[in-house]
Amino acid sequence: MGKRSRQRQKNQPAGRDDRDSGWGAGYADIVKENKLFEHYYKELGLVPDGEFEQFMEAMREPLPATIRITGYKRYPDEQAWHTNMSRKIIRKSPLLEKFHQFLVSETESGNISRQEAVSMIPPLLMKIESHHKILDMCAAPGSKTAQLIEMLHADMDVPFPEGFVIANDVDNKRCYLLVHQAKRLNSPCIMVINHDASCIPTLKIDADGQKDILFYDRILCDVPCSGDGTMRKNIDVWKKWTTSNSLHLHGLQLRIAVRGVEQLAVGGRMVYSTCSLNPIEDEAVIAALLEKSEGALELADSSADLPGLKWMPGVTSWKLMTKDGQWYPDWSHVPSSRHTQIRPTMFPPTDPEKLASMHLERCMRILPHHQNTGGFFVAVLVKKAPMPWNKRYPKVQEEAPKGASLAQESAVKQDGVCGPPASKKMKLFGYKEDPFVFLTEDDPVFTTIQSFYDLSPNFPKQNVLTRTHEGKKRHLYMVSKELRNVLLNNSERMKVINTGVKVWSRNSDGEEFGCAFRLAQEGIYTLQPYIRSRIIRVSVEDIKVLLTQENPFLSKLEDDAHAQAKKISTIVLKYIPKPDSPADPQCSIQLCGWRGKTSIRAFVPRNERFHYLRMLGVEVFRDKQGLGHKQRDEGKGEEEGAAENEAELDLENGDENGSSQAKANSGNQGTSS
Structure with missing residues (x-):
C-alpha cells in the first residue's frame, strides 16, 4: 500500500520504519484516540451511516498477521492466508515459537512474504503478463515488488520471461532493503534503481537497430502518504495525525502520478494507491490527473476483478479542513494567505459534466471494519492516448533534457531541487555502485565455463555480467535480454543499485578440475535448463x-x-x-x-x-x-x-x-x- 511521507525522514523516522511495528517499547503509553481525526472523518461521511463506531473500534484493534505464499497464481487461490493474531502475539507467544521460526525461515528463503492483506491488492489489479515491462515507482520495502516478479514468472518452465520489473525508491538505504526482498526470488528480470519518483529519468532502449524511448506496459504508483489507514499497526499515527499531513503531500503525490503516466505506454495500466483514507491524497489526486490528461486517461472499472473484496466506491464530493479546524468547501473560499498551503487541485472539479465523466466512483476505498484489514485506497488508470503535453514523442537525447516533462518542470518551479542533476554532481554524489560489465563471448573465463558445464548452444551468454572492471571476477550474474538492453543504454542517466541473479561463484579449488567457477544456488533454476x-x-x-x-x-x-x-x-x-x-x-x-x-x-x-x-x-x-x-x-x-x-x-x-x-x-x- 502507499508509503508514509519520506519528506519527514530528515526530522523524524517514518512510522513504517518502527522496528516493532508500533508494538514495542515506547508505544505502551500511546492512547488510541484523536478527536480531530474522528471529527474530520465523521464530517466527510466516508463511512456508511451507522458504522462509524465499528470503524473506530476496528482502527483500535491490532492488525491480524497475514502471509502470502510465493506462488505463481493470483490471490486469493489459497495463496494468501490471514490469522486472527497480531504479529506481536505470534512473535512473543511460547506456544507459537515453532510457527514463528517457520515464518522467519520461510520468509528469508523467499517462500512466503509476511505482507498485509490490502497491500496485496495493487499488483492483482495490474493484470500482469510475462512480457510486460513494469515500473514500480516507490517500491521499498518491496513486498508488492515481489508480487510483480512472481507474476512475471508465472510459467516456471520459462527461465527468462520477456518482461521485467524496474523497482525504484528515493531512499538509498531503503533500496537495499528492496534488494534483499527481491533477491529472495532469484529472478534475472529485476532491477533496483535509486531516483526521486517525481522526476525519474526517461530511459532509452535499442529497438530494431534504433534508439527509442522506454514506455512501460504497467506502472505501480504506490505513493508516499500520511498513512492514516495504518493506525492498527503503526500506533504513532494516532498522536501524529493532522490534516496538514495530507495538504503537504498532495503536491508530491500528484507530481509522481503525472511522471508515471508520462512514462506509461498507450494501452498500458497504472495503479495508483495509498494507505490513506483522505480524499485529498486519493480522489483529489486522481481527479487532477484526469483533468490534466484531457481524455488521455480513463479510470478502469475493476469491480469484477477481485470477487469477494468489500470496498466503498470513490467519492465525488469532499471538503478540506486545516489543522485548526477551519473548513473550506471549494477553492473560492480559500483566502489568499492560504494559497501556498492549499491548492485548487485539492478540491473536486466544479463542472458537473466534467466530474461525472471522470467516474471517480470507480476508485476503491477499503475500510478496516469491513474485512478486518488496514485502510486502503486504489485506482486503476488506463492510458488511451499520449499525454497532451507529449503529443509528439520526444527525441532521445544524449544528455538529460532540461525540463523534460511536466512533472519535472513542476518540481523545479515549486521545490527548486528536482531537475535532472548535472553530470559532475552525479559522479560526485550518486553513482558509487560497482559498474555492470557484460562478458564478451570470447572472454577466457566464459570459455572454460562453457565447456566445463557443456552449456547448450541456445544459452544466452551475452546476458552474463560481473561487477568489476579490474582484477579477478568473483561472481557472475545473469539478466534477461531486455534488462541487458536497458543497462547498456542508460548507464549515465540511471543509478542502478542491483540487478540480475548470481549464477556462478569463484572457487579456487576448482581450477585443478578445469573450471574456477562453481554453480551458485541462487541461479540454479535459471541455469539448469542449459546445463x-x-x-x-x-x-x-x-x-x-x-x-x-x-x-x-x-x-x-x-x-x-x-x-x-x-x-x-x-x-x-x-x-x-x-x-x-x-x-x-x-x-x-x-x-x-x-x-x-x-x-x-x-x-x-x-x-x-x-x-x-x-x-x-x-x-x-x-x-x-x-x-x-x-x-x-x-x-x-x-x-x-x-x-x-x-x-x-x-x-x-x-x-x-x-x-x-x-x-x-x-x-x-x-x-x-
Missing part, C-alpha cells in the same frame, strides 16, 4: 544427508548417487519425483554441490536448507533454550533422530543475523507491507 553435464540424480534420503550434514562422506549417499558422484567434481544434485512414490515431494529439487576427494557438500543457504527439509518431512526448529536447531524425521524417536545427526551442521550459526533481519523485515513493513 547438459555434471548432473547427479539423488533420492529423498540423499537430500536429507546433504542438507543435515556439513561434509558427509561420499559413502553416506545411496549406491546410485555414490557411483555418479565419484566421477564428477562440481555438480547439480537433482531430485526428480517418482509417480509411484506419492508420499515423497512431487516437485523437482535442485541443489548446487561440490565433491572433494572423499566427501561431498551442498552449497545451500541455511533457510533454504530448512525449507527443503520441511518438504521431506524433517522437522526443523530451535529448542526452547535456544541452544541449537533440532532436526528430526517425523515418526522417528528423538534418540534415533539425534543419533543420525551427530555430524549435523551448526544450524544455530547466524541466528542472530537471521532474527534481526526478520525483525527488520516485519518492522519495515510499517505502512507498506
